[in-house]
Amino acid sequence: MNESAKLELIMQSLxxxxxxxxxxxxxxFKKYYEKFPDARRDFNELSNGNVDALEGEMVERVIYTIMTWFESPGEIEIQVSGSAAHHKDTLNINEVSYIGLIVCVIDAIKSTIPHDKILxxxxxxxLEFDICNIVNSQFIN
Ligand code: HEM
Known part of the structure; x- marks a missing residue:
């Protein structure tokens, strides 16, 4: 399947x-904090008192990444690498929390796909595999 066909499918799901x-x-975030309780501390500490705003912004960033992944792959890959490195080095976020949020957003989208829409x-x-690989390569270095 080519990238534009994948993009069309992703847009349908979104x-x-x-x-x-x-x-x-x-x-x-309900699922995320159940699965990764330590992440709550990161959001509390980094949100300057407005946790809801930071949670909303990070979900939007993940959705943006998903939307642009097959649209401009090279460009978004560079952005995701840079952002993952920034979260690790400057914000002190661990890999499990970072990838966990991406996976929870993707899970929410998956939960609405009818079972017969295999593609x-x-x-x-x-997309999940590719993003997680890129994030992982930043965290292990
Ligand atoms: C583990 C949970 C996360 C926390 C606690 C978190 C927290 C933050 C905070 C506090 C900022 C603003 C401060 C700054 O720019 O230095 C920020 C920026 C940003 N976040 Fe997150 N974030 C998380 C996960 C994610 C994920 C999974 C993505 C996308 C895949 C993402 C994408 C971004 C982007 C694009 C920015 C703008 C600055 C940049 O490019 O790094 N964040 N995040």
Whole structure:
């Protein structure tokens, strides 16, 4: 499958998720803090007293990454690498918390895909694999 076909599938998934779930921030963070309780401390400490705003902004950033992944792959790859390195080196975020948020956003989107839309699951899975690999390469260095 080429990149533009994958982009089309991802956009379908995102549109459906937005129609069915609206703003996914609350849903994502409920699961995220259940799975990664230590991340709550990072959000509290780094949010300057406005946790909701930081949570919303990070979910938006992840969605933006998903939307642009197959649209301008080289460019977004550089952005994701730079951002992962910044979160690790300057914000002191650990890899599990960082990747965990990406996975929780993708899970929320996946939860709205009908079971027979296999290609949408495939496109999201390939994107998840690529993003996590790039993030991982920043955290292990
Ligand atoms: C582990 C949870 C995370 C926390 C606590 C967190 C926290 C923050 C904070 C406090 C900032 C603003 C401060 C600064 O720029 O120095 C920021 C910026 C940013 N965050 Fe996050 N973040 C998290 C995860 C993510 C994820 C998963 C992504 C996207 C995949 C992301 C994307 C960004 C981007 C693009 C910026 C703008 C600056 C940059 O490029 O690094 N963040 N984050």
């Amino acid at each position: 549109e459906r998720a937005s129609e069915r779930l609206g703003d996914i921030t609350h849903l994502v 949408e699951f495939d496109a999201l899975a390939s």
